[in-house]
Amino acid sequence: MRMSKGVEWAVHTLLNLAWVDHGRPVATAQLAAGHDLPGPYLHKQLQALVRAGLLESVPGARGGFLLARAPEAISMLDVVLAIEGDEPLFRCTEIRQCGLVGAECSGPDDFALPCAVKSALGRAETAWREALAAQSLADVGRATDEHAPNVGGAVRRALGSD
């Protein structure tokens, strides 16, 4: 149960696009070179971000990708769900109703309420999602600017020159 590395790539790429911030789109090859990532695979992740509505794609010569919304309106949860999909971490298969134990539970209301295991794990997952939703791309960028003020300029030098 480990998160796909595409999430890390997506967040850094979105941050780079927020830093560059000229009206022109940036091509996949430029974004990949920025962090030495395999271009075709990064391209696949960027497509997922477009489908999720986080990026705008510009086709044709001198095309590329640019942010579809302001960095304040993009949460970490949006990025994770765009890459990983919106399926829950824990999916209950209702084994409580199977086997000898399930057969012994003949009462009509024994399974009326949700499975307590599912509820317990679900509460933890809700806390995780809320913590992700509470942090925006702008927050992460601001934290980086405060801790390492040179990074923003480095991104503009590496990707801003066209």
Place this chain on the structure above:
Amino acid sequence: MRMSKGVEWAVHTLLNLAWVDHGRPVATAQLAAGHDLPGPYLHKQLQALVRAGLLESVPGARGGFLLARAPEAISMLDVVLAIEGDEPLFRCTEIRQCGLVGAECSGPDDFALPCAVKSALGRAETAWREALAAQSLADVGRATDEHAPNVGGAVRRALGSD
């Protein structure tokens, strides 16, 4: 990034052991029949719970497994880590230091502090772990007893007869 189904099996099996609660161990075949699970694979998960210190194994004839601690002392986090391993969901590969952007960041302190992306995702993971650690096996069992009082007796009838 979905959780292994072994987690669901482990929690239900631990709950069943807590309900049965006679001093004698319960064999894998009995536990598997309780929820119609594939015995050999459940056995593999139970071994992981033994390695994590949640179960005691009793070898030999009429052997099996029994809880190593009281249900109040077993948290949902213990179970998840025992099955899934204690590696973090998000592992930072420090791509911020790679590629053109990393090369432009020549400042000595640009990478001194932790990556902001890692910190942001890590905060969410901490919230998830804390929510899991706050719920014990006894809590889940109590919730089931309140919602479906017949389940405990059903487990004892299905697994308690030896």
Place this chain on the structure above:
DNA sequence: GAAGAATTACTCGGATACTGCGTGTCCGAGTGTAACGGG
């Protein structure tokens, strides 16, 4: 010199192979039980 059309080069988009982990299974080592024989 300016306008229009054809060409060109570059980009995104989806469809296609490969690898690692989760899933499922099996057999051997070890131990407690039970039966058996002797005192």
Place this chain on the structure above:
DNA sequence: CCCGTTACACTCGGACACGCAGTATCCGAGTAATTCTTC
């Protein structure tokens, strides 16, 4: 009748195949810029 020994059956423990999702890659469709021709 009681005790020691032997054989046994059952259990756990780790090692061995299979399938699917993540990983990595490629080529085709589409578009904007460019260039050439014509007026």
